[in-house]
Amino acid sequence: MKSYVYAALLLLGLAQAQTVAYAPLPKVQPLGAVQPVAPGFQQAPALPQIALSPAVPQLRRLEYASNGFIEAAHALLLLPRASAGPQGTLFLAQQVVARAFAARPSLAVVDVSIYRAEDYAGFGGPLPLFTASVPKERLGEFEKLTPANLPTYDHLWVNPSTPHPPSLPPTGSTPASQLELLAFDGDPEELAAQQQEQTLQSESGPASGLVYHGNPQQPLAALTFDDAPHPLYAPLLLDVLRRSGAKATFFVVGRNAEAYPYFVRDMVKDAHEIANHTYHHVRLVGLTPAQMQEELQRNNKLLRSITGETPVFFRPPGGRFSSEVLKAAKAAGLATAFWTDDPADFNNPGALTLETRLLQHLRPGGIVLLHDNAQQTIGLLSDFIQDASKVGIRLVTLETLTQPR
Numbered sequence: 001m002k003s004y005v006y007a008a009l010l011l012l013g014l015a016q017a018q019t020v021a022y023a024p025l026p027k028v029q030p031l032g033a034v035q036p037v038a039p040g041f042q043q044a045p046a047l048p049q050i051a052l053s054p055a056v057p058q059l060r061r062l063e064y065a066s067n068g069f070i071e072a073a074h075a076l077l078l079l080p081r082a083s084a085g086p087q088g089t090l091f092l093a094q095q096v097v098a099r100a101f102a103a104r105p106s107l108a109v110v111d112v113s114i115y116r117a118e119d120y121a122g123f124g125g126p127l128p129l130f131t132a133s134v135p136k137e138r139l140g141e142f143e144k145l146t147p148a149n150l151p152t153y154d155h156l157w158v159n160p161s162t163p164h165p166p167s168l169p170p171t172g173s174t175p176a177s178q179l180e181l182l183a184f185d186g187d188p189e190e191l192a193a194q195q196q197e198q199t200l201q202s203e204s205g206p207a208s209g210l211v212y213h214g215n216p217q218q219p220l221a222a223l224t225f226d227d228a229p230h231p232l233y234a235p236l237l238l239d240v241l242r243r244s245g246a247k248a249t250f251f252v253v254g255r256n257a258e259a260y261p262y263f264v265r266d267m268v269k270d271a272h273e274i275a276n277h278t279y280h281h282v283r284l285v286g287l288t289p290a291q292m293q294e295e296l297q298r299n300n301k302l303l304r305s306i307t308g309e310t311p312v313f314f315r316p317p318g319g320r321f322s323s324e325v326l327k328a329a330k331a332a333g334l335a336t337a338f339w340t341d342d343p344a345d346f347n348n349p350g351a352l353t354l355e356t357r358l359l360q361h362l363r364p365g366g367i368v369l370l371h372d373n374a375q376q377t378i379g380l381l382s383d384f385i386q387d388a389s390k391v392g393i394r395l396v397t398l399e400t401l402t403q404p405r
Ligand SMILES: [Zn+2]
Pocket: 176, 177, 178, 226, 227, 277, 281, 317, 318
């Protein structure tokens, strides 16, 4: 990291012995409040592409990224209906993965997602037909797969229903990684109660099924990632966390977990925590109680089937909530968790801005909100975890943060 940021950090560390002036908490706002666009907003830089030889006509894009240690690629393929049989799908995936490794030998892993061309609608749309993640050392094994022995490869998913029914949210879903704002929909009294709860928690830690802040007396902060899992980024993010030894809570979108269950299993294997971010990444405010239950329970059930464990925490997409949302979460057995620091990594403000914001907001009992698919976050995560440890703060899961001590 840049030396002057580090110098500022050291000063901050020294200052902590006296009085601590952390950046202000994101205050619970009434619904309709507008959060100013974070300074430094930029479109996500386009990812570099890999060209295959010979070319594969169904390949829409093959992009790659690095976490500073390893490189991963993701191939997106669109199949016309006529060629979407299981044999053809597998063969195509094998061809693209092998050619990607041949074209760029520095890749550590290649992920592939195959959609039906007719109903491809991006990452929030209908599920793919087939996905897989292939580390370089498993290429030989992947190439030998046949439709008869697919289940022997554990980083692969085949859509069980063909044609698969579109799974659409009850109202327009929130594009993942949109501006997060702690926005409460309710009367002024309820809003004031939420703001008071937030202030109380910043002084003494969480007390109920509602988490705004961990215990400020403990040298711990929670590291949380929203919207996971995403192909391309999941292997990079898990690799950085493995190297740094930090544990995180992943707020998983059911739709993403359905198509990439093996990444969710990898998270659990690495002792990270899985939490609920609704099935469709939908804003719950305005839905009926039954629709809210459906979004929460469907994701709970799915995550239980993948990991064997039921999530404990829930975070509302877009940060929009109301008393009804809190009630629905409670009825689904979930504690609602917010954050103390949202550095707006989805706005791609630049690595230095992001890192400065992270360090300014880092506090004992804090909850850091990041996104699993933000390239700049993945690039600086290793430095941030180290810098947090230099000021005496260990980054942990929400479960660890909220354990009574
Ligand atoms: Zn989200």
